[in-house]
Amino acid sequence: MGKPFAEKIFSARAGRDVVPGEIITVEPDYVLSHDNTAAIAATFAKMGAEKVLHPERLVIVLDHCVPAADAKHAENHKKIREFVAEQGVEHFYDVGRGICHQVLPEEGFARPGRLILGSDSHTTTYGALGAFSAGIGRSEAAAIWATGEIWLMCPESVRMNMTGEFARGVGPKDLILSIIGDVGADGMLYKSVEFAGETMEVMSVAGHMVLANMSVEMGAKNGYVAPNDKTAEWLASRESAEYEAVYPDADASYESELEYDVTDLPPMVAKPHTVDNVAPVEEVVGTAVDQVVLGTCTNGREDDLEEAARILEDRTVASGCRLLVFPASREIWREAMKSGAFEAIEGAGGIIMNAGCGPCLGAHEGVLAPGEVCLSTANRNFKGRMGTPEAEIYLASPATAAATAVEGRIADPRGYL
Amino acid sequence: MVKGKVWKYGDDVNTDVIFPGKYTYTVTDPAEIASHALEDLDPDFAANVKPGDVVVVGRNFGCGSSREQAAFCLKYAGVGAVVAESFARIFYRNAINAGLPMVVSKDAPDALVTGDPVDIDFTAGELRAADGKVFTFPPLPPEVMAIVEAGGLVEYVKRRLNR
Structure with a gap:
């Protein structure tokens, strides 16, 4: 074996x-x-x-x-x-x-x-x-x-086999949220997880x-x-x-294998206050938000900014809602300048920030007030994460974040693409 | 040997409620670190915990950030041990490095409530509850026990560099 x-x-x-x-x-x-x-x-x-x-x-x-x-x-x-x-x-x-x-x-x-x-x-x-x-x-x-x-x-190893093609407005963030919702916050404790499949x-x-x-x-x-x-x-x-790639053996044996078909996967969100508190976006559509954060080490890359820009192009961030954008690096910052993504986001009323972690861990650059609600493309929504335990954080994809910024309420991005 | 009272909490207690992220780059004094222990989980904990008290929790204790103050704040607050059904892996490493003993037990957490007196014998691998119930647990791997026994990773490396 x-x-x-x-x-x-x-x-x-x-x-x-x-x-x-x-x-x-x-x-x-x-x-x-x-x-x-x-x-x-x-x-x-x-x-x-x-x-x-x-x-x-x-x-x-x-x-x-x-x-x-x-x-x-x-x-x-x-x-x-x-x-x-x-x-x-x-x-x-x-x-x-x-x-x-x-x-x-x-x-x-x-x-x-x-x-x-x-x-x-x-x-x-x-x-x-x-x-x-x-x-x-x-x-x-x-x-x-x-x-x-x-x-x-x-560690023991688990393989997750992914099949199918994402629907429009649905992507990797929705997939990983749905997997975490499925296995739970400790579902892969100590494991080496291999993401595989077509x-x-x-x-x-x-x-x-x-x-x-x-x-x-x-x-x-x-x-x-x-x-x-x-x-x-x-x-x-x-x-x-130089480097030398290491691959699993073709006949490798895993502690377990899980199958995920992404074909019918809807946009997903993690609701307050744990990452495994996951639901399809439909369940929370209409929830009023004070701030949307697009960026972080999870979703601050070119794909993410461009996806959001497609939705924000010729639209406006809702009054009473703040959209803060943090590219993951200076290189991405420059790309987004060139590609027109920043123009679309800024034109819609988004605030383009410097490359960095931003308010994700509650240190600065857009922390929340008690009672506020934020939808973020980050990876954690724990109580107190963004500066106060009395705020609520929803996690979602860049597309859901952009649609939410436009409505000032959690929105399904599929209507925008 | 650890002897103290139980502070009982649930599953998936994360590092943000054990030691809030906003303090991680600016708070360095051990007493001040201890004063924020479990701040967003149980605001009464830090002021009332006694040396040797035992934090008893469910599954996946310490999930989230890699911040090791999550382990050190408990150590500095005088916590004698953490008893959990399971630990998140980085917290597990951090606790070893802080010299904070851990007990993994599927049954003990369910049987204990806040305020229960317990004593833990690490040599025998036994946790004894006040009602006489005894829970056994496996010892830490020897490579890891050597670090805990040295009093944490700092002492362990110090001894190694001096060899």
């Missing part, structure tokens, strides 16, 4: 046959940190460490509260810049470059077969490009800086990223899409050091 992706890459890294449940010591190719780098540096110092063992393996991206919202955040960023200079960290991306989960793919770090750990739960995103990537804690990042290695348990062959890499990004919302250790023609096309246009 063959091995799934996770067992293949764990075995390759360990230099022996590894089975699920086994703990191995690994040397990650890259370790990601962001605005939490200063805190990691403080832990690193507590460990008695002075020099980072492999500074070339660190990738540091300032994105969580950029530009700094107040003096405390500014001081945090300053400390990080000092640490970067002191340690000679070459892969440092300062305020404005973008969200780490878009920057690592663009800058050539997230590549097939690589092992990437990050002090951020959505580090799972790079599985969209065939990497094994998972989130770790801050102390663990410090331990890797000091020693170059860390322990990982080999639908993945036609889905864009941005779509692959939506699935891998949100795999952590069902508890997964990592999400993975086997590199295909779409991946090859995306990679061909970008530079990177």
Whole structure:
């Protein structure tokens, strides 16, 4: 019997046959940190460490509260810049470059077969490009800086087979919300989830990223899409050091396999206050919203902005509703300028913000007031997430977000496309 | 050995209610971190928890963000152990690294309510409730126990660098 992706890459890294449940010591190719780098540096110092063992393996991206919202955040960023200079960290991306989960793919770090750990739960995103990537804690990042290695348990694997073609106005975000609603917030706890099937062959890499990004919302250790023609096309246009893809064996055995046919899938939303509280958009159509957020590491890519722009073109954001748009990176920002997406969004009354995490984690740039309702294309709607526990957050696709902004109430995007 | 009173909560308790995201980049003092523990879940917890008390929860405790203050805020607040039906994986790692002991038990959470006195013997792998009921649980893997026994990952790495 063959091995799934996770067992293949764990075995390759360990230099022996590894089975699920086994703990191995690994040397990650890259370790990601962001605005939490200063805190990691403080832990690193507590460990008695002075020099980072492999500074070339660190990738540091300032994105969580950029530009700094107040003096405390500014001081945090300053400390990080000092640490970067002191340690000679070459892969440092300062305020404005973008969200780490878009920057690592663009800058050539997230590549097939690589092992990437990050002090951020959505580090799972790079599985969209065939990497094994998972989130770790801050102390663990410090331990890797000091020693170059860390322990990982080999996970069990689950394959999700996707078939069919999306209806107009329906896409990867609706699919992953429906999967999370189906399996639950802990449905894939500790698992390596492989997204496979014919639908993945036609889905864009941005779509692959939506699935891998949100795999952590069902508890997964990592999400993975086997590199295909779409991946090859995306990679061909970008530079990177060499890499070697790792694929699951054709006869791999999985703990379980799940089937999803997307043909009749409607637009989906996650209702407050958990990501697995999922319903078809029809159920909540008409719910008044104060703010719509389009962007984040889940849905701030070209596909997403263009889909929203198609709906917003020649329309107007409803009075009393704010539309905030956060492109995932500077590169995407420029593309959206060129493609006309920004013109359509801005023309409709949307506010174009800088590349970064924005209000997703409640730090700044559009946090909510008590009693307000927000529909966001982000990945979490937990109570208190966007600044106050007394606000409500709905999660949905860029198309649903755009239609909702036009009506000022949650709307079904299918009537607009 | 841990001895204390139970603080009982439900399933899928996420890191945003354990330690709100708005504090993650600016609050660094251990006492201040402890003062926000479970702030958006149970505003009475931080002020009233006693050293050795045990947080008892259902499935998927600590789901959500990778922020390790979610584990450290409980440790700093004096929590002796967390007993859960299951843990979200990053929280599980963070708790090990914070030196916060964890018990995985399918049955114990259902049998306990807030205020119950319990004691937990990690060597024997036993959780004893006041009514005499005993729940057994599997020990942590040795690689992982070594980190908890060192008092957390900082101490563990410090010893390793000094070797």
